[in-house]
Amino acid sequence: KNEVEQSPQNLTAQEGEFITINCSYSVGISALHWLQQHPGGGIVSLFMLSSGKKKHGRLIATINIQEKHSSLHITASHPRDSAVYICAVPTTSGGGADGLTFGKGTHLIIQP
Amino acid sequence: NAGVTQTPKFQVLKTGQSMTLQCAQDMNHNSMYWYRQDPGMGLRLIYYSASEGTTDKGEVPNGYNVSRLNKREFSLRLESAAPSQTSVYFCASNVMPEGSQHFGDGTRLSIL
Numbered sequence: 001k002n003e004v005e006q007s008p009q010n011l012t013a014q015e016g017e018f019i020t021i022n023c024s025y026s027v028g029i030s031a032l033h034w035l036q037q038h039p040g041g042g043i044v045s046l047f048m049l050s051s052g053k054k055k056h057g058r059l060i061a062t063i064n065i066q067e068k069h070s071s072l073h074i075t076a077s078h079p080r081d082s083a084v085y086i087c088a089v090p091t092t093s094g095g096g097a098d099g100l101t102f103g104k105g106t107h108l109i110i111q112p
Numbered sequence: 113n114a115g116v117t118q119t120p121k122f123q124v125l126k127t128g129q130s131m132t133l134q135c136a137q138d139m140n141h142n143s144m145y146w147y148r149q150d151p152g153m154g155l156r157l158i159y160y161s162a163s164e165g166t167t168d169k170g171e172v173p174n175g176y177n178v179s180r181l182n183k184r185e186f187s188l189r190l191e192s193a194a195p196s197q198t199s200v201y202f203c204a205s206n207v208m209p210e211g212s213q214h215f216g217d218g219t220r221l222s223i224l
Contacts, residue, residue: 004154022156030210043202043215086154089173098159099145099170100213 002027002089006103014111015100021106023087033088033100034061043086046072083106092111094105116204118216122165126224129172133188133219143209144186145170146178149200149218154203161186162209172180193223 004027013019023032031050036045047054047069048060054061058077061069074081087103119134137144146158157170159178168176169180175188175197188206190197200220 033212041200041218041220043204043211043218045214048212088155091157098168098209099160100155101157101171102155104154105150 002029002101003030004087004089004093004101004103006087006106008106009070009104010107010109010110012109013077014071015078017077019077019081019108019110021072021085021087021108023070023072023086023103025068025070025089025101027089027092028065028068032063034070034072035086035102037084037085037086037089037105045099078108079112082109106108116203116205116214116216118219119221121217122220123222125190125221127194127223128148129193131190131193131221133201133221134185134202136185137203137205137214138184139205139207139214140146140183141205141207141214142183142211144205145204146163146176146186146188146195146212147171147202147204149202150199151178158188195223197221198223203211 005024007022034047057076059071084105086105088100091101116137142163147155150154152214156172161180164183179187185209200218202218203216206213
């Protein structure tokens, strides 16, 4: 069964700063997911990636399959980026057929 | 598009009462999932349905039952609610188990 570790657990930064959130997992996977949960609870899928890098607006996700590690970066951070960011991987090496295992999340606060 | 719809949004139950949480998706997705989210624990998989007609246990299935009523609907039943089942419950779906998941807005359930 895959284990997921995220760091940091909490992060407070000033508007405009470059943000990095890290995720490590224990079992080889086909793809890793990054999710965002805003106060009030809604969960949105940001990225699913299996290699290299993906970019969407100011968000960049990278993955190193050999190192079993992924990072989520936010450039030019803004208060509206304040949310919990969650990393998730397939529970087993089966690719997600038996569900995802989630990290505990990184609580990000961007101050104006 | 409604996406994934969960009902109810909030519910308070007494210990021993039963309840069914409803989930419906209008995206023609094959796979559906039920998670619970507790402070400090991250999201944990309760049950999932990889396709219509199939259901499987996740990480924390005890005390719950599910029904995949048709391709659109996947319900979660608490037969005899316990205070330990106080949580926020999320339903999710995707086209195939390896794909990005779409989440409902969650049901906040309190068991007194």
